[in-house]
């Protein structure tokens with residue numbers, strides 16, 4: 160069947176379509192022997208009608224709901240599709256837009272079409288009425304800055320850690336690691352698989368964590384934050400874990416935030432948490448996402464798309480990677496990912512998105528970051544208004560988690576002062592000790608550091 164006549168309309172205007180369609184930009188490569196333009200049209204046909212054959216019982220109404228390919232560039236593989244808003248499913252329970260329907264239409268059955276060698280969603284645009292039909296974040300990083308006693312408009316880096324090792328510590332070990340970090344840092348979060356293991360029953364871990372937070376607040380005189388992992392494989396279980404955390408932290412309710420493994424738990428998990436916690440700060444972890452978002456994968460959707468979806472679904476904090484400065488995939492060009500979630504109007508790779516006042520999400524920066532790597536990350540991003548969640552960079556410091564936390568705080572100060580890190584190290588011992596803590600990084604980032612720091616200490 161030639162689909163071009165009905166499903167390929169390259170004369171349509173994107174601004175006109177944008178008002179009442181969801182727009183989507185893909186990079187598509189046809190299977191061997193398949194024409195690009197006809198494959199793009201077939202992709203559009205399948206996206207809307209779900210079949211490739213004429214249907215005698217179709218009428219004008221259903222034909223008016225066709226998904227149309229309005230841009231197709233054989234040279235780059237770029238195609239853009241327009242999805243009529245009427246195609247999308249809305250929840251009976253609260254009238255909110257359904258993310259499962261959104262994913263079904265944009266990255267559903269079409270991913271497996273035999274005419275296609277590969278197709279990946281790189282950006283999408285939502286018109287105001289549809290965007291507002293998603294929950295969006297209940298609160299923002301301003302809430303955390305206020306809790307920490309900082310400027311709610313620009314409170315700077317929230318120095319946080321992900322409890323490491325990700326599995327193996329018992330409740331007292333987890334609580335002690337958290338306490339030690341809180342003596343120097345602001346926030347501790349569970350790592351993504353930390354839940355209700357036999358050696359660390361959740362109830363006991365949460366009780367000890369809450370006690371450690373209270374002791375750290377008393378010791379330092381500073382407010383602290385915990386991000387409790389409530390990820391589970393059913394909404395009922397998620398609710399049970401949420402209740403346990405709320406009870407455990409009943410004496411410090413404002414210190415409690417929540418963490419959901421938003422990719423692994425599936426698209427239902429974050430919306431469920433957001434409905435259950437209409438006032439709380441929820442962080443979206445993205446463990447596992449690289450299986451489809453990796454730049455080395457040409458199917459599924461990009462990390463940019465996942466990040467944008469997480470803001471729509473209500474994540475106040477979103478793991479956005481380290482843009483090539485850490486140990487996970489990514490590069491400096493990923494900067495738009497952090498901008499898209501933190502601004503009211505932002506440009507993606509193919510569309511400018513107006514968020515119409517939807518609460519902003521904060522970037523959660525994690526993955527191989529330590530005090531030595533942080534200054535160049537900050538230089539690339541251009542600000543430090545985000546949540547840092549260092550694992551090894553906090554707990555791998557030779558002088559322990561408190562020193563690890565202080566070294567990260569000092570690294571932010573070093574960048575804010577635009578100071579030379581070697582000179583800065585002379586006045587900041589925890590930062591100085593991050594050099595021997597992360598020698599391989601030190602050798603690359605600051606060759607000759609051993610002699611320079613030795614001279615510093617001999618000059619003192």
Ligand code: RUB
Nearest residue numbers: 478480487525526527528549550551
């Ligand atoms: C960080 C860590 C994080 C992932 C998140 O540990 O394990 O869960 O790196 O990555 P470390 P992302 O600091 O020791 O690398 O934020 O890119 O999803």
